Amino acid sequence: MKFVSRIYFPNSSNGSPVYLGNQLDTISDLFFMTNDLIGFPSLNLPAADLRLRKQQQRTQIYDAFRKSWVVLTPEEWVRQHFLHYLHFHLKFPANLIAVEKSLTLNGLSKRADIVVYNRKLEPWMLVECKKVDVKLDQSVFDQAARYNLVMK
Numbered sequence: 001m002k003f004v005s006r007i008y009f010p011n012s013s014n015g016s017p018v019y020l021g022n023q024l025d026t027i028s029d030l031f032f033m034t035n036d037l038i039g040f041p042s043l044n045l046p047a048a049d050l051r052l053r054k055q056q057q058r059t060q061i062y063d064a065f066r067k068s069w070v071v072l073t074p075e076e077w078v079r080q081h082f083l084h085y086l087h088f089h090l091k092f093p094a095n096l097i098a099v100e101k102s103l104t105l106n107g108l109s110k111r112a113d114i115v116v117y118n119r120k121l122e123p124w125m126l127v128e129c130k131k132v133d134v135k136l137d138q139s140v141f142d143q144a145a146r147y148n149l150v151m152k
Contacts, residue, residue, distance in 0.1 A: 040077045041132050048084035065099045074131030079113055082129060092116055103150045112147045123151040 051062035052072065060069040061080055070076055083099065086092045096118070100111040114127035128144045130136065 040072075040074065043078065043081050043132070045081045045085045046089050048081050048088075050080055050084070063099060065094060065097055074133075075113075075129055078131060079129040082127060083114065086114070086116065086127075096121075103147060105146055105150050110147065110150075112151070115151065126151060 053060050053062075053069065055069065059072040061072045061076060062068075063070050063080065063083075065083060079099070083097065086097060087094055096116060098112075098115040098117070100113065101115040103110050103112060112126055113129040114125075115123050116125040116127070118124040126144060126148050128140065128147065130140060134140070
């Protein structure tokens, strides 16, 4: 397995990726990484400096809260931007934020996208992320409400 050393940071001022890889990588690699991000729209959130890389033909994003690389999906794009907003703009401490928090609902394993805890380590906020084109309808509200009942 080849470790991919190139990492891309979208520049928060203009949204352009910045290449930080080694000299052996080609310009075409940079083009394909930029091309991979075309399907991800800008969000109604402050710009975020996110670490991206290409691994085995898949674009990955670094989740600083889980301390691991995860596959970049439309929902993950939203989740990482919202995490950045919570931590860097609203100043919630990272140690009070849980990502993909496991819970059991009617005997089934589920995961809440983001749970923010208060200083007493009690759940204070539940955030359920959806990709941009998902309509926030009653079913989305019901999902968050069911998770909220379990978290209390």
